[in-house]
Amino acid sequence: MHVELHQRYRELPAAREAQDLIRACVHCGFCTATCPTYLELGDERDGPRGRIHLLMQVLEGGPVSERTQRHLDRCLTCRSCETTCPSGVRYGRLADIGRGLLEQRVPRRRLTRLQRWLLRKVIPNRRLFGMLTGVGYAFRPVLPAALKAKLPERRRPGRLPAPRHERRMLLLDACAQAAATPATNAAAIRVLDRLGIHLESVPGAGCCGAISQHLSAHDEALDHMRRNIDAWWPAIELGAEAVVSTASGCGLMLKEYGPLLASDPGYAGKAAKISELALDLAEVVAAEDLELLAASSTERIAVHVPCTLYHGLRQPGLVQDILQRTGFDLAETSEPHLCCGSAGTYSILQPELSRRLAARKLEALSISGPDLIATANVGCQIQLSGVSDRPVGHWVELLDR
Numbered sequence: 001m002h003v004e005l006h007q008r009y010r011e012l013p014a015a016r017e018a019q020d021l022i023r024a025c026v027h028c029g030f031c032t033a034t035c036p037t038y039l040e041l042g043d044e045r046d047g048p049r050g051r052i053h054l055l056m057q058v059l060e061g062g063p064v065s066e067r068t069q070r071h072l073d074r075c076l077t078c079r080s081c082e083t084t085c086p087s088g089v090r091y092g093r094l095a096d097i098g099r100g101l102l103e104q105r106v107p108r109r110r111l112t113r114l115q116r117w118l119l120r121k122v123i124p125n126r127r128l129f130g131m132l133t134g135v136g137y138a139f140r141p142v143l144p145a146a147l148k149a150k151l152p153e154r155r156r157p158g159r160l161p162a163p164r165h166e167r168r169m170l171l172l173d174a175c176a177q178a179a180a181t182p183a184t185n186a187a188a189i190r191v192l193d194r195l196g197i198h199l200e201s202v203p204g205a206g207c208c209g210a211i212s213q214h215l216s217a218h219d220e221a222l223d224h225m226r227r228n229i230d231a232w233w234p235a236i237e238l239g240a241e242a243v244v245s246t247a248s249g250c251g252l253m254l255k256e257y258g259p260l261l262a263s264d265p266g267y268a269g270k271a272a273k274i275s276e277l278a279l280d281l282a283e284v285v286a287a288e289d290l291e292l293l294a295a296s297s298t299e300r301i302a303v304h305v306p307c308t309l310y311h312g313l314r315q316p317g318l319v320q321d322i323l324q325r326t327g328f329d330l331a332e333t334s335e336p337h338l339c340c341g342s343a344g345t346y347s348i349l350q351p352e353l354s355r356r357l358a359a360r361k362l363e364a365l366s367i368s369g370p371d372l373i374a375t376a377n378v379g380c381q382i383q384l385s386g387v388s389d390r391p392v393g394h395w396v397e398l399l400d401r
């Protein structure tokens, strides 16, 4: 599709990048059938092809309004459309750029701006988020059901092994994920220890930047990335093999450090190196000797693969493969490509649609009556815990038991 950039965007590199991305789209509509929001709402403007048309309007300087913004906001950035698209359209990147440009043309209401600002300030701040979560647990019995659903079952992290291996990897562990489900990172440290790898945290690193990036605060996201690079770089120079994330959403963000900082002369090279070293925990574990983790379990596990792992990192079967190879019994599921409705801050900003998607996902995961649900991202874990009667946890906790 051809886009005639409006005069105000002609010299803007991001707008030119979006123009190139749209050029790849042939308007075939194959992607529509696998878009969760289109499947729920049945409106072309709530599917990828319609949204690409809206983004074209933004780039060409056409009429845009709060309605345009609403259709683009309803996108989960799940990238299911990217997996389906025969022309390789990178919709996720296109949506990021387009929403950023639209933000400048359609100012949000004051209350929405405040809400989005608070999300950007609270979620990436481990201490503040941890404190609020602690208060939430203390008052859990009297909380409204919607808030109670956002508090996952509290599991103790347990004891950690002392460093004893030469092989070292860095753990991304300084944001909401570590505060909300601390048992996950502790389990990852113990499991990698059994595989002969020391997984360590580095002081000074923090949020990967995904929350800011997806809320169109792109400069703030780049600041998070630069701070992390500065914190990790000495350990990388000393031979750390990888930067590992136990939340696939954060792992995907790390892969994008290189492209997003490519025009920053001070960080481009280092950012590209971080992206090269970035691995989701499943990618690390799958490459090791899984006999060391052999388990014996009679429980049947339904696996929900987060969109960031399924479509973003293109690893739709890795977690299932690890669990099967280590002796777990997998339950049949359906619609594995569809998002659970968590999608970063989506469940807070689009609660109604998010609830519908969570209910649909739970049904798809429950078709053969599993004993528990395993996933690979903290957001999905919290989302599914809120609607499921069965236990929901991170897959690595199964290997750690």
Ligand code: SF4
Binding pocket: 024, 025, 026, 027, 028, 029, 030, 031, 032, 048, 049, 081, 084, 085, 086, 087, 088, 089
């Ligand atoms: S499948 Fe790809 S080429 Fe076809 S409409 Fe969707 S984004 Fe465009």
Ligand code: SF4
Binding pocket: 034, 035, 036, 037, 038, 046, 047, 048, 051, 074, 075, 076, 077, 078, 079, 080, 081, 082, 091, 092
């Ligand atoms: S990213 Fe997901 S929600 Fe957004 S248009 Fe693509 S398939 Fe639909």
